[in-house]
Amino acid sequence: MKTKNIKISMLILIVLILIIGIILINNTEILKRIRKDREQMLEQEATTKLEQALEIAKTRKETDENYNNAEYLENILKEQSIGIYGNIAIVNDYNFEIDRENLNVTRTIGKTNVSIETKVVKLLDKSANGKQRAQIEIIVTSNTPLDNIIFENENGTFDKQKAEELTYTKKMEIELDKEYVITMVGKDGKLSKKIFRNTKDDYQGPGPGESGHEGGTYNDPYVPVGFKHTEGTWNSGYTIIGETASIGNEFVWVPCVLTVEEQQAAQKNGESVQIFQKKLDYPKNNRYY
Numbered sequence: 001m002k003t004k005n006i007k008i009s010m011l012i013l014i015v016l017i018l019i020i021g022i023i024l025i026n027n028t029e030i031l032k033r034i035r036k037d038r039e040q041m042l043e044q045e046a047t048t049k050l051e052q053a054l055e056i057a058k059t060r061k062e063t064d065e066n067y068n069n070a071e072y073l074e075n076i077l078k079e080q081s082i083g084i085y086g087n088i089a090i091v092n093d094y095n096f097e098i099d100r101e102n103l104n105v106t107r108t109i110g111k112t113n114v115s116i117e118t119k120v121v122k123l124l125d126k127s128a129n130g131k132q133r134a135q136i137e138i139i140v141t142s143n144t145p146l147d148n149i150i151f152e153n154e155n156g157t158f159d160k161q162k163a164e165e166l167t168y169t170k171k172m173e174i175e176l177d178k179e180y181v182i183t184m185v186g187k188d189g190k191l192s193k194k195i196f197r198n199t200k201d202d203y204q205g206p207g208p209g210e211s212g213h214e215g216g217t218y219n220d221p222y223v224p225v226g227f228k229h230t231e232g233t234w235n236s237g238y239t240i241i242g243e244t245a246s247i248g249n250e251f252v253w254v255p256c257v258l259t260v261e262e263q264q265a266a267q268k269n270g271e272s273v274q275i276f277q278k279k280l281d282y283p284k285n286n287r288y289y
Contacts, residue, residue: 046091047105053080054103061103073100085145085187093190095144114142114184114192120203122214124173131175136198140168140184150183176200211243221253 057076061067074084083090088109089098095109117139124133140149146163151172161170163184174180176198184192206213208220209229223229227240227249238253 042092043094043108043110046094047096047108049080050082050089050091050096050098050105053077053082054098054105056080058103073103083187088144088187090144090187109143112142112144112186112190112192114140114146114194116140116182116194116196118196118198118202120176120198120200121171121205123200123203123205127175131178132200133173134176134198134200134203135171135173138170138172138182140182142166142168142184142186145187146184147187147189148185150185152181152183153178174198176202227251 053076057073060072060076064072066072077084077089081091084098087097087100089096089105093111095112096105097107097109098104099106119137119139120134121137122135124135127133140146140163142163143166145166146168149161149163149168149170150157151159151161159172161168177200179195179197182194182196184194186192206223209223211223211228212225213223221229221234221238221240223240226243228243230239230241230250232239232252234253240251240253242249
């Protein structure tokens with residue numbers, strides 16, 4: 001009898017969990033529909049406001065001989081609290097493309113949407129604090145005109161650029177594994193902030209021995225574009241050859257390995273020598289013990 005009661009209780013509990021789950025799902029769907037309906041209503045209100053303002057502009061165009069003034073349409077829309085930048089009108093956070101000549105709405109863009117993409121295009125020498133530096137490419141894409149793009153890190157603003165196009169590209173040098181903030185300022189004065197952090201793993205360029213590898217240290221040789229490593233190591237003769245068989249150019253990196261006596265002689269004579277691609281300069285007449 002006791003086992004039967006436990007089974008009934010478990011069954012009731014499962015049914016209650018299912019009912020609660022269904023209620024939560026339904027409530028979520030209802031909330032989504034409410035938000036969507038509200039968004040559509042607000043967008044329609046913005047559309048109506050813009051269309052009414054454009055009707056006013058049409059009337060002025062027919063009756064006012066000064067209408068062709070370059071700022072005339074801008075002033076009419078500003079009277080209705082509508083911003084306009086080129087062919088983009090901004091009404092209550094919503095963006096529309098308009099035909100300035102025929103004074104009608106040609107496309108509903110919606111709310112401002114800004115995205116950024118960063119690429120590590122080249123690894124650089126480490127900074128004084130030991131952080132890996134790199135050259136990155138930043139691509140900012142917006143569906144509406146931007147005014148300024150501000151670059152910041154933990155020390156504050158370090159760069160500010162005027163943005164005129166919907167797609168903005170910039171190359172800059174940064175430290176990897178560090179947070180950077182990009183603030184995009186829209187023509188309507190609204191801000192959009194994005195945080196990015198790049199790591200060494202983001203570098204997708206050619207690796208050691210591959211065509212175009214930048215290298216950077218004596219044990220990681222540079223490989224020109226169009227060449228590839230075929231044999232040898234940095235300290236035994238690093239051979240690279242042209243990838244096009246018809247060219248067949250071949251080069252060998254030969255490390256300059258000096259004995260202690262040779263280095264001492266160079267220092268005594270005030271000579272410059274190369275050791276593993278690191279240049280040592282000794283001043284002339286330097287007394288050597």
